[in-house]
Amino acid sequence: MIKEQYDDYFSALIAGDRAKCTSIVKGLIEEEVSVQDLYLQLFQASMYEVGKLWENNKISVAVEHMATAITEGLLNLVYPIIFSAEHIGKSAIITCVPKEYHQIGAKMVADIFELNGWDGYFLGANTPTEELLRMVEDKQPDLLGLSMSLYFSLGALEKTIQMVQSTYPQLDILVGGQGFLWGGRDVLTKYPQVNYVDSITGLEKLIQTA
Amino acid sequence: MSKYLLNEIVYQYLYQQAFLVLLIVDQQGKILDANQYARDMVGPKLMKTTTNLYEVLVDFGSLPSLEELLRDGRQSRMLNLNTASGLPQTFYFNFYEYDCDILVLGQLDNAETEILRKSLLDSNSEANNLSRELQKKNIQLAKLNELKNQFLGMAAHDLRNPISIIQQYSEFLLNETKDALASEQLDLLSRIRSSSQFMLHLLNDLLDIAKIESGKLDLELHETEIIPFIEANIVVNRVLATKKQIQLVYQHYEKLPVVMIDRPKIEQVLNNLLSNAIKYSPQQSTVHVSAFQSGDYIMVSVKDQGPGIPENEISTLFDAFRTTSVKSTAGEKSTGLGLTIVQKIIIGHQGKIWVDSHVGKGTTFFFTLPIFEEELKEEKVRQMSLAPSVIKSNLAEKIPLDILVVDDEVDQIALTSLLLEQLGYSPKTANNAQQALEEINHYDYDLVLLDIQLPDIDGITAARHVNQHYPMDRRPKIIAVTGTEIPREQCIQAGMDDYLRKPVALEDLQSVILEVGKSMGRSSVKSGAIVPESLLAVSQDDHFVQNRSCLDKNVINEYKSIDPAFLNELIDMFLEQTPGLIQELHEALENKESDQIMHIVKQIQGASANLGAEPLTQLCVQYTEHSNTKNAISEHDFLEQLESRFEHIAHDLEQVKEGNDDKNKGGT
Numbered sequence: 001m002i003k004e005q006y007d008d009y010f011s012a013l014i015a016g017d018r019a020k021c022t023s024i025v026k027g028l029i030e031e032e033v034s035v036q037d038l039y040l041q042l043f044q045a046s047m048y049e050v051g052k053l054w055e056n057n058k059i060s061v062a063v064e065h066m067a068t069a070i071t072e073g074l075l076n077l078v079y080p081i082i083f084s085a086e087h088i089g090k091s092a093i094i095t096c097v098p099k100e101y102h103q104i105g106a107k108m109v110a111d112i113f114e115l116n117g118w119d120g121y122f123l124g125a126n127t128p129t130e131e132l133l134r135m136v137e138d139k140q141p142d143l144l145g146l147s148m149s150l151y152f153s154l155g156a157l158e159k160t161i162q163m164v165q166s167t168y169p170q171l172d173i174l175v176g177g178q179g180f181l182w183g184g185r186d187v188l189t190k191y192p193q194v195n196y197v198d199s200i201t202g203l204e205k206l207i208q209t210a
Numbered sequence: 211m212s213k214y215l216l217n218e219i220v221y222q223y224l225y226q227q228a229f230l231v232l233l234i235v236d237q238q239g240k241i242l243d244a245n246q247y248a249r250d251m252v253g254p255k256l257m258k259t260t261t262n263l264y265e266v267l268v269d270f271g272s273l274p275s276l277e278e279l280l281r282d283g284r285q286s287r288m289l290n291l292n293t294a295s296g297l298p299q300t301f302y303f304n305f306y307e308y309d310c311d312i313l314v315l316g317q318l319d320n321a322e323t324e325i326l327r328k329s330l331l332d333s334n335s336e337a338n339n340l341s342r343e344l345q346k347k348n349i350q351l352a353k354l355n356e357l358k359n360q361f362l363g364m365a366a367h368d369l370r371n372p373i374s375i376i377q378q379y380s381e382f383l384l385n386e387t388k389d390a391l392a393s394e395q396l397d398l399l400s401r402i403r404s405s406s407q408f409m410l411h412l413l414n415d416l417l418d419i420a421k422i423e424s425g426k427l428d429l430e431l432h433e434t435e436i437i438p439f440i441e442a443n444i445v446v447n448r449v450l451a452t453k454k455q456i457q458l459v460y461q462h463y464e465k466l467p468v469v470m471i472d473r474p475k476i477e478q479v480l481n482n483l484l485s486n487a488i489k490y491s492p493q494q495s496t497v498h499v500s501a502f503q504s505g506d507y508i509m510v511s512v513k514d515q516g517p518g519i520p521e522n523e524i525s526t527l528f529d530a531f532r533t534t535s536v537k538s539t540a541g542e543k544s545t546g547l548g549l550t551i552v553q554k555i556i557i558g559h560q561g562k563i564w565v566d567s568h569v570g571k572g573t574t575f576f577f578t579l580p581i582f583e584e585e586l587k588e589e590k591v592r593q594m595s596l597a598p599s600v601i602k603s604n605l606a607e608k609i610p611l612d613i614l615v616v617d618d619e620v621d622q623i624a625l626t627s628l629l630l631e632q633l634g635y636s637p638k639t640a641n642n643a644q645q646a647l648e649e650i651n652h653y654d655y656d657l658v659l660l661d662i663q664l665p666d667i668d669g670i671t672a673a674r675h676v677n678q679h680y681p682m683d684r685r686p687k688i689i690a691v692t693g694t695e696i697p698r699e700q701c702i703q704a705g706m707d708d709y710l711r712k713p714v715a716l717e718d719l720q721s722v723i724l725e726v727g728k729s730m731g732r733s734s735v736k737s738g739a740i741v742p743e744s745l746l747a748v749s750q751d752d753h754f755v756q757n758r759s760c761l762d763k764n765v766i767n768e769y770k771s772i773d774p775a776f777l778n779e780l781i782d783m784f785l786e787q788t789p790g791l792i793q794e795l796h797e798a799l800e801n802k803e804s805d806q807i808m809h810i811v812k813q814i815q816g817a818s819a820n821l822g823a824e825p826l827t828q829l830c831v832q833y834t835e836h837s838n839t840k841n842a843i844s845e846h847d848f849l850e851q852l853e854s855r856f857e858h859i860a861h862d863l864e865q866v867k868e869g870n871d872d873k874n875k876g877g878t
Contacts, residue, residue, distance in 0.1 A: 065331055072338040079345040103335055107342070114346070124339045 001033055002041040010046050013067050014059060025074050035078055035115055039108055040200055043071055047104065051178070072104055075111070082114045090210070091119035092174075093135055094145040095127045097156040105177055106147030112200055116207045118142075129163050136168060143172045143210070148179035154187065161191050169193070176203070231291070231301055231316035239263040239276055242311065253294030263314070266291060268298045279305045280312065291316070363420030366413045373413065377406035382668075408545075415547035418478075419530065422554045429472040429558055436469050436508055436579070437462050440501055443480040450485060454539070455494045458484075462501040467581045469508055475555045476579070482548045483512040483575050489538040490516035490573070507561070507578040518569040527565060528553040552577075605720060606634030609727035611656040613637040616646040616672075617691070618665050622712065626659060626691070629716050633723070643667035650676060655686040657726050659710070662692040662701075670704045677705030687726045715763070721825075760859050765822025766866055774870050781863045784817050788856055795852075799845050808834060814852070823859045826852070 005024050012020035028038060050067045053059045094110035096103050103125035113120030121139055123132060136144065144164060148157045161173060175188060176197040188194050197203045224232050225245045232245035241263055244256045255261050267273060268290035279287065283305035290298040301316035380403040384396065391399070421427065444458050451458050487497045495515040502509055516539070519527065523534045531546040538544070556563040556577045567573040613630060615637045617623045623639050630637045638653075640646040643664045650658065658676075662669035673688050690701040690709035701709045708725065710718050770777055791810050798806040815830035829851055836842050843851075 062327070065327070069331065069334045072335065076338065076341050076345070079342060080349070083346050083349040101331075101335075103339075107339070110342075122339060122342060125335055 001031060002028060002037060006042065006045070009042060010049065013046055013070060014050065014053070014063055016063075016066050016070070018070050018073065021070055021074060022077070025077055029077060029081070035081055035111075036200075036204070038078060039112070043074070043108065044105075044200065047071055068102075068104055072107070075104075075107065078111070082111050085115055085117050087119065088117035090117070090143075091121065091139055091141045092143040092145055093121045093123065093132070093139060093141045094147065095123035095132055095135075096125045096147045096149075097153050097160050098128055099126055099156055100147065100149060100153050101125045102149035102178075103147075105149060106145070108200070109145055109147065109176070109203060112203055113145075113207060116204065118207065129160055132160070133163065133167060136164065136171070141171070143174060145174045145176070148175065148177040148184075151179045151182035151184060153179055154184045157184075158187065161194060165191065165193070174203075174206070229318070231303075231314070233263065233314040233316075235263050235276075235312050235314060237276070237310065237312070241266075248316075251293050251299070252291060255292075268292055276305075276312065279303075280307055283307070289316070359420045359423045362416055362423075366416040366420060370410065370413050370417070373406055373409050377403060377410055380406060412545045412547070415545045415551060418551045419547055419554075422551065422558075427554065427558045429475065431470040431472055433468045434471050434473060434476075436466050436471075436501060436510075439471075439473070439476070440480060440499065440510065443477055443484065444499060447481065447484040447488060450488050451497065454488060454491065456488055456491050457496040458499065459496055460499045460501075463503060466501060466503055466508055469579045470582045471559060471579060472555075476559070479552045479555050479577065480510075480512075482552050483577075486548070486575075487512050487514035487516070487573075489544075490514060490536060492516065492539055503581070504578070506581050508581060509576060509578050511574050511576045513572060513574040515572040518571055518573055519565070519567040520569055521567075524565060524567060528563075605723060609723055611635065611723065611726065612654065614640060614646065614649055614653075614655045614658045614686070616640045616643070616658060616664070616669075617661040618642060618663075619661075622661070622691075626714055626719075629714065629719050632716065633720065643669070643672040647672060647675065650680075650686060656730065657723070658686045658688045659691050659714075660688055660706070662690055670700065673701075673704045673706045687729070689722055711764075760823060760825045760855070761862050761866065762822030762824055770870060778867055778870055780821060781867050784821055784823075785860055785863060788814060788817065788860075792849075792853060792856065796849065799849065818859070821859075821863065823863075825855045826859055829855060 005028070009021060009024045012024070025038070025042070028042070047068070050059070050064055054061060054064045092110070092113045094106050094113070096106050103122075106125075107122050110120035110122035119139075121135065121141070123135060146157060146160060148154065157175065161175075164171065164173065169192075171193065173191070173194045174197055175194060180196065180198075185196050188196055195206070197206060224230070227246070229247055230245075231248045231251065233241055233248055234243040235241050239262045241256065241261050244252075249256045252266050255266055263276075264273060273289075274287075286302040286304055288300055289303050290300050293299045299318070302319060303314060303316040306313040306315075380399055384399050384403060387399075388396070440462070441460060444460055448458055484497070484499070491497060491514045497515075498511075498513040500511050500513075517536050519534055519536055527534065528549050530550045533544050533546045553563050556579075560580050561578045563575070563577040565573060565575050613635055615623055615626045615630070616639070617626070618641055620641075623641070627637050627639060637659075638649065638655075640649050643666050646658070646660065649655070660669045660673060664672070667675075669690055669692075673690070676685055676688065688706045690706045691712060691714060692709060698709055707729075708722060710722060766777070791814055795807065795810045795814075798810060811830050811834055815827055815834070818824075818826035818830070829848070833843055833848050
């Protein structure tokens with residue numbers, strides 16, 4: 001169902017036609033397409049494609065930003081479904097490391113937690129470490145998710161892990177994001193309790209066995 | 211490269227490709243030429259050669275003249291261009307005079323645009339994050355609200371019984387001690403009574419609200435002739451009205467179409483509106499009730515000549531706990547929930563309710579009920595004719611008994627007699643205790659079904675009397691029948707053998723008769739009525755096999771109405787845990803661990819009582835209470851019966867669960 005509409009959706013997305021994107025997503029929701037499919041096959045697939053076009057200088061960063069803004073707005077349409085899931089009493093805090101402004105992937109991760117019955121708190125882009133620590137203290141989550149979408153945030157990511165582990169050595173930490181396509185996974189092995197997740201599918205598997 | 215060539219390249223670049231505005235205008239400001247970017251930016255206006263520069267600039271009334279602009283042409287000037295998108299755009303312009311014409315160059319400030327972009331992106335992300343948080347909290351709130359309703363329902367439900375006991379006992383004390391107590395004490399008692407009555411009323415309202423709020427306004431619609439239906443409700447309220455010398459006048463169309471309504475619920479609506487009208491009416495006034503057809507609706511109105519409701523209070527009239535400033539005329543109390551419930555019931559019937567009120571003149575409440583289409587009516591009739599007919603039984607042949615039914619309510623007598631007739635009995639009846647005692651004196655009854663609240667002597671006293679005057683083996687078995695919560699012990703102490711709750715169900719009567727037959731078989735009192743043990747054993751088993759349900763429907767329905775999911779959990783737990791307990795019981799009995807045995811039996815007893823699984827509960831009670839007496843049931847019999855009863859109950863519970871699941875699915 002998504003496949004047939006993907007091309008229309010994608011051209012509307014990079015043309016900045018928010019109304020058309022909205023109506024396509026609303027239609028899919030009405031036809032009870034699963035949230036997972038919507039996230040993977042529509043939102044994630046189109047955003048990856050937008051990223052590639054930008055990297056290949058086919059579209060400007062302005063278009064990329066516009067597509068991101070539209071996609072984020074569309075997530076709102078799915079929230080009534082996502083948050084209605086029966087909760088199982090576990091919680092995760094998901095955040096971007098300081099100076100990271102690409103938040104949509106991390107937010108989708110928080111949503112996937114919600115969909116699986118967890119409380120998925122999302123702190124947003126460029127979260128200062130002190131604020132993150134305050135939230136961890138407040139919510140006492142079962143898991144912390146850190147998103148890195150650019151490779152050069154690796155230093156900030158390590159710093160965040162170190163700060164968190166100095167106060168909460170037992171807290172499980174999950175890291176992931178497009179930034180790891182360029183490497184950096186080997187750096188993580190020296191931190192106990194830190195696991196790398198490579199995809200939403202991998203994430204769901206991990207949540208279901210947690 | 212010659213200078214000329216270089217100039218030409220730069221000019222072509224600026225003219226065709228550069229993202230800056232290039233215009234050539236004459237001394238009057240008329241635009242002679244424009245580069246591609248300017249044309250794209252401004253749109254069709256620049257396609258015409260007659261357009262003036264001042265027509266494409268945003269004019270706030272203080273645009274400088276061309277001369278002024280030229281005077282300091284080397285300095286950038288901030289001016290706004292009307293763009294094709296409809297949004298003005300600020301450019302930094304420079305003006306240069308050449309030959310007789312003027313060259314106008316304008317560019318955007320990129321640093322400024324960058325700041326704008328950044329802050330727009332940030333605020334968009336932030337807004338979306340907030341929206342996520344808000345939606346999460348919204349759904350959490352909705353869940354909490356549902357939980358609150360469940361809690362409200364459960365609290366009101368659990369408080370109802372103890373409070374009705376306070377109310378009944380204070381009533382009882384008031385009647386019994388009229389002569390013994392001082393008037394001050396009687397006053398205190400009557401305050402306890404009226405307060406507990408009010409509390410009971412409040413709790414019933416809360417329970418209604420909780421049910422309605424949690425979306426459980428289950429309407430059982432039946433075809434109803436509305437004219438006599440309203441009439442009947444007026445009759446009930448006439449007593450109240452007469453006390454205040456208020457006249458109730460009923461006007462209606464001669465004939466009205468049939469409506470599909472939930473009768474008890476619409477009765478609640480009518481009672482509420484009528485009693486409100488009476489409550490707020492002055493003495494010797496009139497309350498008008500009318501019913502007529504208006505289009506596809508039946509419209510009913512209740513009009514009083516009371517003080518009227520102030521205009522500013524009308525909009526919140528139907529809100530919960532909003533009582534108005536209007537005082538009732540005889541100090542009647544209000545819970546502030548009545549009209550909320552009324553409104554919800556009417557809306558549930560697809561009707562409307564509204565009020566018209568004038569201070570000093572009176573108030574009229576209107577409500578409408580839709581007239582249902584013929585097809586729908588026929589559909590219902592078909593469904594009703596498919597209702598299973600009651601299966602007659604010939605229990606009377608197996609256990610012949612002479613039965614006396616004592617009740618002051620004619621309806622109740624009729625109902626109980628009807629049920630007994632279905633079992634093959636021909637019961638006699640009495641309307642009060644005196645009459646009953648005379649009957650018992652004259653005739654050898656086997657079984658008396660005795661109402662506790664009789665007008666002359668109450669049932670407890672009457673039973674005591676029978677016990678004192680007849681030897682144990684000559685007196686009839688007495689079963690208390692009560693609409694209220696009177697402890698079983700109290701009935702037993704007064705010499706009764708058991709008790710039944712109103713409304714009496716066929717299954718309950720059957721099991722009582724079987725018990726009576728069994729004890730008679732043992733004591734062999736009456737000639738001709740001796741029932742062999744073997745037959746009783748069979749019929750006892752038959753009873754549980756044949757019975758449609760071993761469960762107390764009231765208990766199950768109460769759970770269903772408050773929290774069906776909880777009921778399912780309870781059933782699951784019961785079904786999962788009981789077999790294990792029975793296994794443990796086997797072992798404990800084998801090892802003769804009496805403490806452990808008692809502990810397990812009590813657990814089974816508690817779990818089955820929770821689900822209204824009476825046969826199992828009773829068996830456990832029988833075992834625990836009589837374990838040391840001569841009536842003790844053998845361990846072998848006990849285990850066998852326990853297992854077979856559990857099997858039947860498990861079967862019934864599975865069915866309840868299935869029904870419950872279907873209902874849940876159907877409801878979404």
